[in-house]
Amino acid sequence: MSAEHASERAHPGTGTYLAIAAVLFIITLVEVGVFYVPAFKPVLAPVLLVLSGLKFALVVMFYMHLKFDSPLFRLIFTLPLLLALGVGIALMFLFGAFGLGS
Amino acid sequence: MWKWITTTDHKRIGILYGVTAFVFFLIGGLEALFIRLQLAKPENALVSAETFNQLFTMHGTTMVFLAIMPMSAAFFNYIIPLQIGARDVAFPRLNAFSYWVFLLGGLFLNASFLFGAAPDGGWFGYLNLTSRQYSPGINIDFWVLGLQVLGIASLAAGFNFIVTIVNMRAPGMRMMRLPVFTWMTLVTQIIVVTAFPVITVGLVFLMFDRFFGTTFYSVAAGGDLLLWQHLFWLFGHPEVYILILPAMGIVSEVLPTFSRKPLFGYAVVVYSGALIGFMGWGVWAHHMFASGLGPIADSVFGATTMMIAIPTGVKIFNWLATMWGGQIRFTAAMLFAMGFIAMFVIGGLSGVMHSSPPADLQQTDTYFVVAHIHYVLFGGAIQGLFAGIYYWFPKMTGRLLNEKLGKVHFWVMLVGMNLAFFPMHFIGLLGMPRRIYTYRAELGVADMNLVSTIGAHIIAVSLLFFIYNVWRSWRKGEVAGNDPWGGATLEWTIPSPPPEYNFTVIPEVLSRLPRWSVTQMKAIPDVPPEPIHMPGGSYWPVVAAVGIIGMASGAVAHTLWIVLASGALLVFSIFRWAFEPFEV
Amino acid sequence: MTHAAAHYTSTGLDNKKLAFWAFIGSECLLFGSLISTYLVYKGRSVVGPTTQEILNIPVTSVSTFDLLMSSLAMVLALAAVAKGDKLWARFWLGATAFLGLVFLGFQFYEFTSFVHEGLTLKTNLFGSTFFVLTGTHGAHVAVGVLWLLTLLVRSFQRKLGPEKALNVEIAGLYWHFVDVVWIVIFTVVYLIQ
Numbered sequence: 001m002s003a004e005h006a007s008e009r010a011h012p013g014t015g016t017y018l019a020i021a022a023v024l025f026i027i028t029l030v031e032v033g034v035f036y037v038p039a040f041k042p043v044l045a046p047v048l049l050v051l052s053g054l055k056f057a058l059v060v061m062f063y064m065h066l067k068f069d070s071p072l073f074r075l076i077f078t079l080p081l082l083l084a085l086g087v088g089i090a091l092m093f094l095f096g097a098f099g100l101g102s
Numbered sequence: 103m104w105k106w107i108t109t110t111d112h113k114r115i116g117i118l119y120g121v122t123a124f125v126f127f128l129i130g131g132l133e134a135l136f137i138r139l140q141l142a143k144p145e146n147a148l149v150s151a152e153t154f155n156q157l158f159t160m161h162g163t164t165m166v167f168l169a170i171m172p173m174s175a176a177f178f179n180y181i182i183p184l185q186i187g188a189r190d191v192a193f194p195r196l197n198a199f200s201y202w203v204f205l206l207g208g209l210f211l212n213a214s215f216l217f218g219a220a221p222d223g224g225w226f227g228y229l230n231l232t233s234r235q236y237s238p239g240i241n242i243d244f245w246v247l248g249l250q251v252l253g254i255a256s257l258a259a260g261f262n263f264i265v266t267i268v269n270m271r272a273p274g275m276r277m278m279r280l281p282v283f284t285w286m287t288l289v290t291q292i293i294v295v296t297a298f299p300v301i302t303v304g305l306v307f308l309m310f311d312r313f314f315g316t317t318f319y320s321v322a323a324g325g326d327l328l329l330w331q332h333l334f335w336l337f338g339h340p341e342v343y344i345l346i347l348p349a350m351g352i353v354s355e356v357l358p359t360f361s362r363k364p365l366f367g368y369a370v371v372v373y374s375g376a377l378i379g380f381m382g383w384g385v386w387a388h389h390m391f392a393s394g395l396g397p398i399a400d401s402v403f404g405a406t407t408m409m410i411a412i413p414t415g416v417k418i419f420n421w422l423a424t425m426w427g428g429q430i431r432f433t434a435a436m437l438f439a440m441g442f443i444a445m446f447v448i449g450g451l452s453g454v455m456h457s458s459p460p461a462d463l464q465q466t467d468t469y470f471v472v473a474h475i476h477y478v479l480f481g482g483a484i485q486g487l488f489a490g491i492y493y494w495f496p497k498m499t500g501r502l503l504n505e506k507l508g509k510v511h512f513w514v515m516l517v518g519m520n521l522a523f524f525p526m527h528f529i530g531l532l533g534m535p536r537r538i539y540t541y542r543a544e545l546g547v548a549d550m551n552l553v554s555t556i557g558a559h560i561i562a563v564s565l566l567f568f569i570y571n572v573w574r575s576w577r578k579g580e581v582a583g584n585d586p587w588g589g590a591t592l593e594w595t596i597p598s599p600p601p602e603y604n605f606t607v608i609p610e611v612l613s614r615l616p617r618w619s620v621t622q623m624k625a626i627p628d629v630p631p632e633p634i635h636m637p638g639g640s641y642w643p644v645v646a647a648v649g650i651i652g653m654a655s656g657a658v659a660h661t662l663w664i665v666l667a668s669g670a671l672l673v674f675s676i677f678r679w680a681f682e683p684f685e686v
Numbered sequence: 687m688t689h690a691a692a693h694y695t696s697t698g699l700d701n702k703k704l705a706f707w708a709f710i711g712s713e714c715l716l717f718g719s720l721i722s723t724y725l726v727y728k729g730r731s732v733v734g735p736t737t738q739e740i741l742n743i744p745v746t747s748v749s750t751f752d753l754l755m756s757s758l759a760m761v762l763a764l765a766a767v768a769k770g771d772k773l774w775a776r777f778w779l780g781a782t783a784f785l786g787l788v789f790l791g792f793q794f795y796e797f798t799s800f801v802h803e804g805l806t807l808k809t810n811l812f813g814s815t816f817f818v819l820t821g822t823h824g825a826h827v828a829v830g831v832l833w834l835l836t837l838l839v840r841s842f843q844r845k846l847g848p849e850k851a852l853n854v855e856i857a858g859l860y861w862h863f864v865d866v867v868w869i870v871i872f873t874v875v876y877l878i879q
Contacts, residue, residue, distance in 0.1 A: 024757075032743065059862050060862070063760070072699065076708055092726060315808040322732070324730040
């Protein structure tokens with residue numbers, strides 16, 4: 001493997017960063033808006049989870065450069081992330097969320 | 103002496119780990135002997151109940167965190183860079199830091215004895231026994247803070263070895279050409295850096311409950327005592343794989359060497375190890391079958407626990423197939439490796455028996471589980487580690503351990519461990535619970551308890567042979583040369599002990615078994631073609647470690663200024679460390 | 687991006703960057719455990735105050751914007767350092783640290799007003815889980831601010847040229863991760879009550 005930095009391959013410019021910042025800003029506005037609009041009450045949780053998931057992905061992929069860097073970094077980040085999600089969901093089940101047992 | 107305190111050489115750090123771990127192993131062993139003496143006969147009064155609680159808590163905590171893990175770390179440190187063709191680990195000062203934090207953490211935990219307040223809540227510290235209400239003294243404070251400190255050491259080493267193994271391999275050393283010991287170490291370190299944060303959080307909750315009155319484990323406030331159990335075992339089960347995988351890696355090195363035959367099914371053994379590490383995350387609640395989880399949770403965890411026996415069993419078959427048809431040399435190292443297989447299988451069988459929730463309801467919290475633990479950890483991990491000692495002692499010291507003494511050690515220890523632990527299967531099923539300081543004669547387990555006590559002492563005797571062997575061989579043993587065993591992997595290409603820079607020239611690796619393959623790698627010159635610069639030592643790792651233990655000590659003493667001053671020392675040393683010129 | 691004086695590595699990736707991503711992976715489990723505990727204990731407090739009574743969404747939304755903008759400042763700081771643009775490097779590093787301090791200021795205000803309104807660490811499950819979770823996050827922000835200020839000082843000492851861009855990149859990884867954790871906390875603690 002060569003010693004070139006992977007970031008040489010593709011590199012977002014200032015314009016992209018500003019655009020991402022604007023998108024993050026807007027999504028946050030929408031999230032707060034959804035929170036206050038009573039009509040959204042029944043779908044609040046899923047909508048907010050999707051929106052914040054989007055923000056999460058944008059920051060990680062672009063600001064943390066994961067989209068443009070070596071796939072090894074993606075692996076090192078994603079595996080523990082999925083593990084943490086799995087553990088969290090398992091604990092919620094075990095403590096009676098989603099209407100299950102004890 | 104100063105050289106040892108400031109060393110960043112992985113070989114020196116490995117020896118420091120090994121010697122320190124062995125001393126703690128002896129301390130844990132002494133604790134075991136006192137336990138066994140107290141239980142040798144019914145209604146004995148050798149020690150009080152409170153002392154007994156401290157003995158079994160410290161025995162477990164010491165053996166897990168201060169003996170097995172650091173002894174494995176001794177081999178990670180010494181052997182991994184040699185096996186991958188590197189001059190040192192990725193972060194040598196961080197490596198030294200891990201050792202000093204471990205040493206100070208172990209001393210901190212044992213310092214509790216000086217106050218007559220050793221931890222006494224079991225090695226797994228269940229609530230609400232360990233809450234401030236039911237454990238008002240400083241015993242559990244020592245335990246919580248000691249474990250947090252040790253966790254820092256393990257985490258730092260985890261990151262260090264992951265980067266070392268992934269990023270510092272010699273040219274041609276592809277991942278699937280790595281020695282199995284290196285592979286198992288990589289899996290182990292991945293488990294460390296993912297599992298330790300969970301226990302860190304659980305311990306933070308316990309610490310905050312005890313020190314600041316939070317309600318994490320307070321039933322009155324609506325809290326759930328099982329939260330602790332879940333957080334502890336989410337760490338605790340992966341932890342047992344941290345304990346066993348390195349030993350399995352050692353066995354996977356020793357067996358092929360003394361069978362004169364490559365490991366059977368290398369890829370399968372590697373994948374099984376990785377699978378065990380991954381599946382180990384799905385079984386934790388099998389430690390909680392008696393806590394009222396409900397039928398769905400019980401069934402799920404029972405099933406996952408049964409399934410994890412599969413990759414484990416696969417490894418056993420691969421090891422047996424490695425020996426089959428080989429030219430076996432029954433050296434001491436080989437005997438311990440074979441002993442590992444036999445004893446671990448027995449421990450694995452009792453483990454599978456635990457995997458059925460209804461069966462476990464009888465077994466849990468009895469000596470049946472103690473039997474299981476000791477067959478897998480003593481019969482398994484400890485024997486594996488001794489195999490590593492007999493195997494790699496010549497590489498580290500340039501001298502062979504005496505084979506006759508080694509064999510006596512092996513056989514006496516084998517007899518001792520089976521006498522000590524096999525009766526525990528029956529003792530447990532006959533109804534003797536764990537963690538009780540005495541029992542009535544009517545239970546009918548007195549004779550077997552006596553046998554177990556005798557067995558424990560036979561183990562102790564076997565260790566005397568070992569200690570004498572090491573003491574004598576270190577200076578006067580038979581000279582080993584580069585490759586006394588005819589090994590296949592890179593560490594046998596260089597002198598024993600290796601020069602500070604390990605390899606005169608970083609080798610180019612052409613196969614998985616560089617010294618056995620037909621395509622011989624280019625010979626490594628005796629002298630470096632040009633001078634090799636190795637980084638000097640540094641004292642900031644020690645200072646930082648002192649800062650950390652100062653914070654823990656201040657906390658146990660409930661003295662804020664010590665915590666703050668030590669914290670300031672830690673921050674200061676981190677800055678000095680960061681800006682110190684240190685060329686790797 | 688400029689080349690640092692790179693040693694040979696098996697993957698072509700820098701040791702420190704690799705180590706740091708592993709550290710971030712580990713931190714996912716740390717914050718994951720804290721967030722899971724918060725979720726598991728949600729709604730189980732025996733006494734008040736409750737989330738509805740005390741959480742201040744408008745104020746927290748502002749601090750959330752603040753942290754998001756600090757991530758923008760961070761990437762601009764990295765770009766400036768990599769280009770060797772000393773003036774903008776110092777500006778954006780300072781801006782990131784400043785926005786981080788603003789976030790901490792908001793958090794300080796929030797914590798003190800909660801205590802005034804009767805919610806402490808000891809009051810109930812909500813108090814314990816909330817303060818430890820957000821407090822741990824805040825401590826991470828504080829460490830980040832210290833790290834950024836250190837880089838700023840190094841820049842003024844003329845020791846943060848383009849060849850040191852990797853150090854800034856790694857500080858950036860840390861900072862963005864702390865931001866990303868807050869994105870989760872803001873949603874899960876504040877918005878989904």
